[in-house]
Amino acid sequence: MTEVKNILLVGVGGQGTILVSKILASGLIAAGYDVKMSEVHGMAQRGGSVSTQVRFGKKVYSPIIGKGEADVLVSFEQMEALRWLSFLRPAGSVVVNDYQIPSAPILMGEVDYPEGILEVLREKADTIAIKAAKIATDLGNAKAMNIVLFGALVKAMKLNDIAWETHIAEIVKPKTLAVNLKAFAAGMDI
Amino acid sequence: MKKLMTGDEGVARGAYEAGVAFAAAYPGTPSTEILENIALYKEIKAEWSPNEKVAVESAIGASLAGARSLTAMKMVGVNVAADPLLSYAYAGVNGGFVLISADDPGMHSSQNEQDNRNYAKFAKIPMLEPSDSQEAKDMVKTAFDISETYDTPVMLRMTTRVCHSKSLVEEGSVLEQQKKPYSKNLQKNDLVPAVSKQLRIKMEERLTKLKQYTEETPLNFEVWNSNKIGVITAGVSYQYAQEVFGENASYLKIGMAYPLPIEKIRRFAEKVETLYIIEELDPFMEEQIRAAGINKGIGKAKVPLIDELNPDILAKVLLGQENELIDYDKNIVVNRPPTLCAGCPHRGFFYALAKCKDIVISGDIGCYGLGGSAPLHAKDTCICMGAAPSIGHGMQKVFTKFDEKKRVVAVLGDSTFFHTGMNSLLTTVYNNSNTITCILDNRITGMTGHQENPGTGFTLQGDPTGIIDIAEVVKSFGIKNSRTVNPLKLNEVKDALDWAMGCEEPVVIITRWPCILKRLSKEDVEEFGSKKSVCEVDPELCIGCKKCLQTGCPALQYQKDSKKVIIDQNQCNGCEVCNQVCPKKAIKRVGE
Numbered sequence: 027m028t029e030v031k032n033i034l035l036v037g038v039g040g041q042g043t044i045l046v047s048k049i050l051a052s053g054l055i056a057a058g059y060d061v062k063m064s065e066v067h068g069m070a071q072r073g074g075s076v077s078t079q080v081r082f083g084k085k086v087y088s089p090i091i092g093k094g095e096a097d098v099l100v101s102f103e104q105m106e107a108l109r110w111l112s113f114l115r116p117a118g119s120v121v122v123n124d125y126q127i128p129s130a131p132i133l134m135g136e137v138d139y140p141e142g143i144l145e146v147l148r149e150k151a152d153t154i155a156i157k158a159a160k161i162a163t164d165l166g167n168a169k170a171m172n173i174v175l176f177g178a179l180v181k182a183m184k185l186n187d188i189a190w191e192t193h194i195a196e197i198v199k200p201k202t203l204a205v206n207l208k209a210f211a212a213g214m215d216i
Numbered sequence: 217m218k219k220l221m222t223g224d225e226g227v228a229r230g231a232y233e234a235g236v237a238f239a240a241a242y243p244g245t246p247s248t249e250i251l252e253n254i255a256l257y258k259e260i261k262a263e264w265s266p267n268e269k270v271a272v273e274s275a276i277g278a279s280l281a282g283a284r285s286l287t288a289m290k291m292v293g294v295n296v297a298a299d300p301l302l303s304y305a306y307a308g309v310n311g312g313f314v315l316i317s318a319d320d321p322g323m324h325s326s327q328n329e330q331d332n333r334n335y336a337k338f339a340k341i342p343m344l345e346p347s348d349s350q351e352a353k354d355m356v357k358t359a360f361d362i363s364e365t366y367d368t369p370v371m372l373r374m375t376t377r378v379c380h381s382k383s384l385v386e387e388g389s390v391l392e393q394q395k396k397p398y399s400k401n402l403q404k405n406d407l408v409p410a411v412s413k414q415l416r417i418k419m420e421e422r423l424t425k426l427k428q429y430t431e432e433t434p435l436n437f438e439v440w441n442s443n444k445i446g447v448i449t450a451g452v453s454y455q456y457a458q459e460v461f462g463e464n465a466s467y468l469k470i471g472m473a474y475p476l477p478i479e480k481i482r483r484f485a486e487k488v489e490t491l492y493i494i495e496e497l498d499p500f501m502e503e504q505i506r507a508a509g510i511n512k513g514i515g516k517a518k519v520p521l522i523d524e525l526n527p528d529i530l531a532k533v534l535l536g537q538e539n540e541l542i543d544y545d546k547n548i549v550v551n552r553p554p555t556l557c558a559g560c561p562h563r564g565f566f567y568a569l570a571k572c573k574d575i576v577i578s579g580d581i582g583c584y585g586l587g588g589s590a591p592l593h594a595k596d597t598c599i600c601m602g603a604a605p606s607i608g609h610g611m612q613k614v615f616t617k618f619d620e621k622k623r624v625v626a627v628l629g630d631s632t633f634f635h636t637g638m639n640s641l642l643t644t645v646y647n648n649s650n651t652i653t654c655i656l657d658n659r660i661t662g663m664t665g666h667q668e669n670p671g672t673g674f675t676l677q678g679d680p681t682g683i684i685d686i687a688e689v690v691k692s693f694g695i696k697n698s699r700t701v702n703p704l705k706l707n708e709v710k711d712a713l714d715w716a717m718g719c720e721e722p723v724v725i726i727t728r729w730p731c732i733l734k735r736l737s738k739e740d741v742e743e744f745g746s747k748k749s750v751c752e753v754d755p756e757l758c759i760g761c762k763k764c765l766q767t768g769c770p771a772l773q774y775q776k777d778s779k780k781v782i783i784d785q786n787q788c789n790g791c792e793v794c795n796q797v798c799p800k801k802a803i804k805r806v807g808e
Contacts, residue, residue: 051382063220095528108544130552
């Protein structure tokens with residue numbers, strides 16, 4: 027069972043976590059792994075916290091993992107990384123987007139967006155923080171930040187052997203392919 | 217080549233492979249994608265029904281006429297459909313009939329956590345329980361064979377983690393759709409008491425045969441590894457159990473969970489030293505196992521009956537093993553509750569409603585339930601779908617009887633109105649109520665992800681159809697006081713509410729504006745336009761009073777440093793609810 031790897035993708039509804047999980051699964055299946063994925067639909071999509079789990083290995087049983095089991099936590103938003111940190115194995119690593127999306131209580135000025143999140147993450151786990159929004163914006167499309175993070179995830183998981191470009195091409199819209207491929211390369215480069 | 221599918225997609229593929237000719241459903245998480253995917257097979261006549269009872273009845277009709285038919289719903293939908301289901305169990309089928317119940321342990325998107333396996337026992341019909349997408353597909357085919365062989369409706373019980381998890385599926389061969397001949401048979405299909413008395417006996421005979429079948433079917437199989445630990449389990453719990461015990465345990469995997477293979481279970485129990493019975497929610501299997509005199513095994517004594525299970529929980533309660541966790545201060549993480557979207561047409565309505573005094577708000581199931589959260593707080597109660605007017609009616613009768621100065625406002629959506637809200641509204645007319653019913657018509661079924669409904673002008677498979685006009689329906693009920701308003705115009709909503717508060721008879725307010733996420737139809741564009749714009753705050757005029765934040769729009773953000781509000785241009789849709797609230801007229805619509 028130890029050879030099964032667990033990836034937890036978290037973010038805010040609408041950030042494109044599901045698209046990344048689709049590309050990830052597509053590549054892993056082509057590489058011959060057994061793959062299971064789990065996500066929760068419905069109410070959480072309305073601006074709430076969202077998570078997708080991807081598990082792969084020779085044989086995968088459970089589609090979901092519990093606390094302390096993720097090998098990599100990929101967070102598309104700073105505060106979400108901290109919300110889900112207890113799902114990470116103590117020896118696991120965090121790929122976090124250095125990007126903040128304030129939630130309702132923060133927007134309303136009731137509380138402040140927590141400070142020092144990246145410091146906490148770095149103190150508690152092997153953490154790579156990426157300014158994916160800036161990188162994607164510089165490449166010409168802010169929305170491609172999810173693919174920047176995906177590139178960083180591939181590097182963190184040492185999954186470079188898979189022909190990810192092909193799988194990205196299969197899944198993203200043709201008109202965004204060029205920018206997404208650049209975003210992927212940028213993520214791999216960090 | 218194997219394909220990665222959700223359990224819902226697996227069911228859809230299974231329906232196609234089984235030669236299903238007709239399928240009907242009402243959307244509900246986690247079942248919605250079943251019919252959405254069946255609808256992609258143009259060979260199958262697939263429909264959204266106004267509610268689950270209608271879906272089951274339509275599928276019964278298709279079965280009676282001689283075709284294989286399928287119906288799908290979330291678990292609470294089976295409550296709505298229980299009447300036809302429990303009675304069709306008496307008649308038995310012509311073409312095979314399968315009902316998919318998608319349960320939601322953990323209540324990810326549901327108002328309760330009922331365990332619908334109990335329905336199979338209650339209705340005396342066989343039930344299958346898949347543990348992954350491959351089984352979901354395969355079991356649909358088997359379910360149809362059982363249905364036709366044993367002349368019975370069959371239930372396939374899924375759970376959120378089976379519906380929405382993806383695993384690899386090997387597609388199989390596709391059976392040609394076959395229609396059995398129809399012949400009138402009152403002794404089977406006309407459930408008058410004299411007939412039902414006869415069918416009641418046949419039902420028990422059928423159950424006896426099914427008890428034999430369940431002992432023999434490969435749906436219930438053993439995986440033998442060791443006699444130290446034995447696990448009896450079903451559904452996704454089978455996956456969790458394998459994750460925890462691996463090859464250190466033997467398994468009796470139950471695929472047909474009703475009737476249970478009691479003798480198979482007895483033999484398995486005798487062969488192992490320690491026995492675990494692992495099932496989510498109720499002790500459905502355990503109670504039957506105990507009733508059969510098998511006293512061995514640890515079940516709900518250790519395995520929780522509340523919330524969904526996962527491998528961690530099982531490892532902890534059964535083996536005392538816990539993962540090492542990263543220790544950190546979680547208190548600094550701020551909540552991220554779901555909110556009404558920027559530009560949501562419900563926001564303006566709830567903002568105006570929340571200002572009304574001495575009201576009690578009877579809510580319903582849908583996105584507009586979020587109107588009850590901060591900062592709008594516009595909800596007192598929500599129990600189940602379509603209930604807002606009738607629960608509101610009962611409340612109003614009691615408040616009035618005891619001279620309590622409260623006016624009840626019922627709030628429900630368009631799809632919810634068509635679901636069962638129409639019946640609820642009838643009682644307010646018939647029983648001389650004076651509730652105020654507000655139907656928030658956003659031109660689509662919103663929360664479940666934009667399904668067509670009788671008010672949208674299209675069927676599930678995209679065919680144009682008539683649009684049921686809610687205002688005309690209300691009028692036809694004999695409700696004299698009814699108004700349709702634009703919910704984005706706060707004055708219009710306020711005027712309507714003031715007028716309604718003054719009415720002594722039942723009154724209806726319809727708010728009509730499309731969901732901000734809806735892909736607009738030609739008719740929508742004609743009626744509502746398609747102008748894209750955004751709002752901006754003039755920092756010179758903004759005094760930082762935070763009034764606009766009381767609309768709860770996620771595009772508005774208060775800046776502590778400047779003590780002013782800014783609007784996120786990526787999120788804003790220019791609905792202008794905030795600028796109607798601003799006392800300084802600091803917000804302007806721009807970019808048209």
